[in-house]
Amino acid sequence: MTTEQEFDAIVIGAGAGGLFTAARLAHQGFRTVVVERLDKVGGRASTDDIDGFKVNNGAIVIETGGITQQTCEEVGAPFDIREPKPPILYRIGGKNVDVTGGGWGFLLGKLTRQGAKLVKGIGAARNDSGLPEDEISTAEWVAKYTKNEGVHGIFRNMCASVFAVGSEDLPARVFLTYFTRKSAFKRFGFHPEGTIGLWRGLAGAVERHGGQVWLSTPATKILTDGTAVQGVVVERDGRQLTLTAPVVVSDVGPAATVTLLGEENVPADYRKMVKKGDRPTSMISVNFASRERLVDVPGMLSFAKSRRLAYIANFTDTCPEMAPEGWNLYVGTAVPKPSIGDFDQAAETELLLQDLRDNIDDFDNRARILNIAITRDDWPPQRAVAGFDLPHDTPFANLWNVGDGVKEYANGGTTACAETAKLVVDKILASHRPAASR
Numbered sequence: 001m002t003t004e005q006e007f008d009a010i011v012i013g014a015g016a017g018g019l020f021t022a023a024r025l026a027h028q029g030f031r032t033v034v035v036e037r038l039d040k041v042g043g044r045a046s047t048d049d050i051d052g053f054k055v056n057n058g059a060i061v062i063e064t065g066g067i068t069q070q071t072c073e074e075v076g077a078p079f080d081i082r083e084p085k086p087p088i089l090y091r092i093g094g095k096n097v098d099v100t101g102g103g104w105g106f107l108l109g110k111l112t113r114q115g116a117k118l119v120k121g122i123g124a125a126r127n128d129s130g131l132p133e134d135e136i137s138t139a140e141w142v143a144k145y146t147k148n149e150g151v152h153g154i155f156r157n158m159c160a161s162v163f164a165v166g167s168e169d170l171p172a173r174v175f176l177t178y179f180t181r182k183s184a185f186k187r188f189g190f191h192p193e194g195t196i197g198l199w200r201g202l203a204g205a206v207e208r209h210g211g212q213v214w215l216s217t218p219a220t221k222i223l224t225d226g227t228a229v230q231g232v233v234v235e236r237d238g239r240q241l242t243l244t245a246p247v248v249v250s251d252v253g254p255a256a257t258v259t260l261l262g263e264e265n266v267p268a269d270y271r272k273m274v275k276k277g278d279r280p281t282s283m284i285s286v287n288f289a290s291r292e293r294l295v296d297v298p299g300m301l302s303f304a305k306s307r308r309l310a311y312i313a314n315f316t317d318t319c320p321e322m323a324p325e326g327w328n329l330y331v332g333t334a335v336p337k338p339s340i341g342d343f344d345q346a347a348e349t350e351l352l353l354q355d356l357r358d359n360i361d362d363f364d365n366r367a368r369i370l371n372i373a374i375t376r377d378d379w380p381p382q383r384a385v386a387g388f389d390l391p392h393d394t395p396f397a398n399l400w401n402v403g404d405g406v407k408e409y410a411n412g413g414t415t416a417c418a419e420t421a422k423l424v425v426d427k428i429l430a431s432h433r434p435a436a437s438r
Helices: 017-027 069-077 103-109 113-126 138-143 149-163 174-179 194-206 254-261 268-277 345-359 413-431
Strands: 003-004 009-012 032-035 046-050 053-055 087-092 096-097 212-214 219-224 229-236 240-244 247-250 283-290 300-303 309-314 328-334 368-375 399-403
Touching: 009 017, 009 229, 017 032, 017 194, 017 247, 032 194, 032 229, 053 283, 053 309, 053 328, 053 368, 069 194, 069 413, 103 113, 103 149, 103 268, 103 328, 113 212, 138 149, 138 174, 149 174, 149 300, 194 212, 194 247, 219 254, 229 247, 247 254, 247 328, 247 413, 254 399, 268 300, 283 345, 309 345, 309 399, 328 345, 399 413
Parallel strands: 003 240, 009 032, 009 247, 032 212, 087 300, 247 399
Antiparallel strands: 046 053, 087 096, 219 229, 229 240, 283 328, 283 368, 300 309, 309 328
């Protein structure tokens, strides 16, 4: 049985990009429906309940003071993000160092006498003429200034933390643009419900503005007339529904969008571009808990020297609600080698566990591992390596992509998703009005 329903806008996927987009559209009066195949919101940045612990399955920190917070304030969604102070410490020579206010010079000066040269190179990047050519990787750029293992470790783990990719795979131009011109995650925090709390708030805003969020409703086909989008076919409650709308926004990534369109219906040059740009990154996370406090940091701890461990996050200093009473909740995260393509999952996981044992006394006995999450392939931490993103537009009029496969240059994570949502909604508003206002 097939039935048809009409909307002003259809958003495929209730991940970060989809919900930011839907909230903006609904706020502008568009009769908006979000269709999501999972039974919860958040996609690859959501949260699972494991024995009472709120365990994030992807993004763990939310930037404050930027486009994410601005979006929530504009659409009337709650923004209950708590900032740890200081937000991040660096483990250098066995000590946790706070570089707040000291900048690059203070951080690198703790590691090497050559720090001044590197700081000068970073400073030069504030002008276009000081940016390196596209081809050189971050690791190669750092190697021009120093061989110091700790310095390379800091840069490697910064690339992993922000872009979910190794420094050998991230263009130096992207890294330097981000840290000299973007917000660079100077302020961030955690949500007491886990990251899903932010997405629940946005979903609530969609509904308050007259939109709908349909969970457990996979999209099976995007409909076009050959030149413009017409709607989406979904499965809901055992029925096939055809949803029609003049605007469709996909948050499932360009490659999945092509699949929903049917490859045979998509121009060859666009298919080729999507295939080239479909370069998902990978990440391994160990979520663990303890009765006693294992890591003496209020937020994030990054590492100058490690096999793979990029950072440990301590959630319960700022958000005790994320764990049962009397428990502490942490995550230790690594980017494997290689960070793009195939890797030895078992071996890379063991390297991460060894790092945790090295940095937390008696880890095996004091820590309770809740799960080991490996995000890769079609469920990656980032759908595209920063600097190699695809455009928002598609070959079909009024069909757009949002999310971390179509990021703006030198951005990453949920912040990039919020940014893509605003850019796409601005394009939609330039040429469409909701039915009620026509």
